[in-house]
Amino acid sequence: MKNFLSRKIIRFQIALLVITCILYFLQDPTIEEEAFMDMYQLSEKYGYKIQNHQVITEDGYILALYRMTQQNDTPVRLENGKIQSVLIIHGNMEPPKAFMHNGHKSPAFILAREGFDVWFGKNRGNGESRKHQWLDPENDKEKFWDFSIQELGEHDVPAFIKYIVTKNEGSKVSYIGYSQGVGQFYYAMSGGCTGNETMREFYRENINAFISLGTTVKFFNADSFIMVYSSIFLPLLQFLSNTFGIYELKQARSDFMVRNVCMKFPWICLIPNYLLTDSSLEINDYNAVRRESAKPHGETGIRTLLHPAQLSQVDKWQCYDFGLERNRLQYGQDHPPEIPIHTIKDIPIAIYHGIYDRLTHIKDVDWLREQLNHTIAFYGEYELGHTTFKTAKNMSYFEVDVVNVLKAYAKK
Ligand SMILES: *[C@@H]1O[C@H](CO)[C@@H](O)[C@H](O)[C@H]1NC(C)=O
Ligand SMILES: *[C@@H]1O[C@H](CO)[C@@H](O)[C@H](O)[C@H]1NC(C)=O
Ligand SMILES: *[C@@H]1O[C@H](CO)[C@@H](O)[C@H](O)[C@H]1NC(C)=O
Numbered sequence: 001m002k003n004f005l006s007r008k009i010i011r012f013q014i015a016l017l018v019i020t021c022i023l024y025f026l027q028d029p030t031i032e033e034e035a036f037m038d039m040y041q042l043s044e045k046y047g048y049k050i051q052n053h054q055v056i057t058e059d060g061y062i063l064a065l066y067r068m069t070q071q072n073d074t075p076v077r078l079e080n081g082k083i084q085s086v087l088i089i090h091g092n093m094e095p096p097k098a099f100m101h102n103g104h105k106s107p108a109f110i111l112a113r114e115g116f117d118v119w120f121g122k123n124r125g126n127g128e129s130r131k132h133q134w135l136d137p138e139n140d141k142e143k144f145w146d147f148s149i150q151e152l153g154e155h156d157v158p159a160f161i162k163y164i165v166t167k168n169e170g171s172k173v174s175y176i177g178y179s180q181g182v183g184q185f186y187y188a189m190s191g192g193c194t195g196n197e198t199m200r201e202f203y204r205e206n207i208n209a210f211i212s213l214g215t216t217v218k219f220f221n222a223d224s225f226i227m228v229y230s231s232i233f234l235p236l237l238q239f240l241s242n243t244f245g246i247y248e249l250k251q252a253r254s255d256f257m258v259r260n261v262c263m264k265f266p267w268i269c270l271i272p273n274y275l276l277t278d279s280s281l282e283i284n285d286y287n288a289v290r291r292e293s294a295k296p297h298g299e300t301g302i303r304t305l306l307h308p309a310q311l312s313q314v315d316k317w318q319c320y321d322f323g324l325e326r327n328r329l330q331y332g333q334d335h336p337p338e339i340p341i342h343t344i345k346d347i348p349i350a351i352y353h354g355i356y357d358r359l360t361h362i363k364d365v366d367w368l369r370e371q372l373n374h375t376i377a378f379y380g381e382y383e384l385g386h387t388t389f390k391t392a393k394n395m396s397y398f399e400v401d402v403v404n405v406l407k408a409y410a411k412k
Contacts (some may be wrong), residue, residue: 089181278385
């Protein structure tokens with residue numbers, strides 16, 4: 001008996017040793033220093049500097065806005081000496097640093113090298129934008145976090161643009177949206193749920209081009225795991241939110257996980273991407289993915305997730321569904337109205353579609369192109385996913401096709 005037990009223990013120890021050896025050889029021992037740099041350090045490494053600015057929205061949110069300048073604090077200029085500002089708005093729950101994860105091929109550094117004056121806006125609630133003139137994110141949870149892309153489009157976007165226009169010698173601004181940053185901008189340019197003409201006019205006057213990356217508008221055909229099973233997730237999320245008073249979504253990242261798993265076995269940290277956002281993974285730059293997995297997540301209001309989940313169940317692009325009572329109050333009707341996206345005009349729109357993007361199905365993009373037919377300046381399909389717009393091995397879509405559109409519409 002004793003003999004048998006000790007043999008078992010020895011076998012167990014040998015197995016453990018073999019597994020440890022396999023893991024040891026599979027792990028990536030290299031240090032990815034850029035993964036742990038913040039956007040100030042990254043910018044400096046690539047020859048630029050980040051300035052902090054602040055804007056206040058009409059409804060009292062205090063938002064962080066960053067400008068990338070030369071090392072000596074002067075604005076980056078085009079070859080002809082003019083300033084052409086580009087505003088980049090991030091996806092849900094991510095920092096501006098997400099556009100600096102791909103080394104020299106990062107969208108932020110490509111733009112600066114090409115002479116663009118690059119700005120990053122941070123939506124309400126996210127990191128340094130978790131501030132308000134009279135609401136407290138902890139004590140006034142229900143009010144502070146009560147937003148979806150609608151509020152981001154109606155208030156945050158114009159606050160950023162108005163501020164930039166005062167700092168750039170009066171030139172029109174080019175807007176680059178990624179994912180949620182796209183949705184909120186289409187919403188703003190549509191004049192919101194009511195098609196407000198004053199809002200629409202503002203964008204015709206101040207925007208000279210819109211670059212649409214990871215174009216999440218209609219979600220009906222999206223094959224992302226969370227969208228396909230939204231009929232399960234949506235009631236669950238809503239129930240949890242109502243029962244436990246959850247209004248804010250916070251970062252789920254653990255430093256231990258990042259350092260010991262994502263850096264050493266990056267493919268493990270890509271599993272969620274595969275299910276949620278990208279149906280091909282080998283198109284990513286290996287180190288860009290490691291940096292992406294180490295990025296700090298930003299906070300957001302739960303309605304920014306509930307809205308896409310609602311949209312995955314209807315074959316149209318409509319406003320947030322609050323339920324009968326608040327719909328009547330907010331919209332004056334029982335059901336949420338459709339957002340009048342077809343009324344956008346006179347703003348050159350460039351759409352870059354990734355064929356492996358699980359959040360934007362080609363059917364939904366085709367629908368969008370029909371709505372915008374008269375004002376589409378460029379359309380291209382690429383071997384990209386959703387995250388890949390930032391992390392691709394092949395960033396030629398950005399280095400060539402995005403830069404060309406921006407230059408074509410820049411102030412002469
Ligand atoms: C339309 O939008 C403008 C600018 O945001 C706002 O001042 C105005 O009150 C809005 N009009 C209506 C009817 O909501
Ligand atoms: C707009 O629609 C017309 C008719 O469907 C089509 O011929 C044309 O190519 C479209 N234009 C763009 C820019 O998609
Ligand atoms: C990179 O992508 C472009 C399309 O944007 C394509 O034309 C080119 O062949 C690709 N390059 C490589 C090396 O795959």
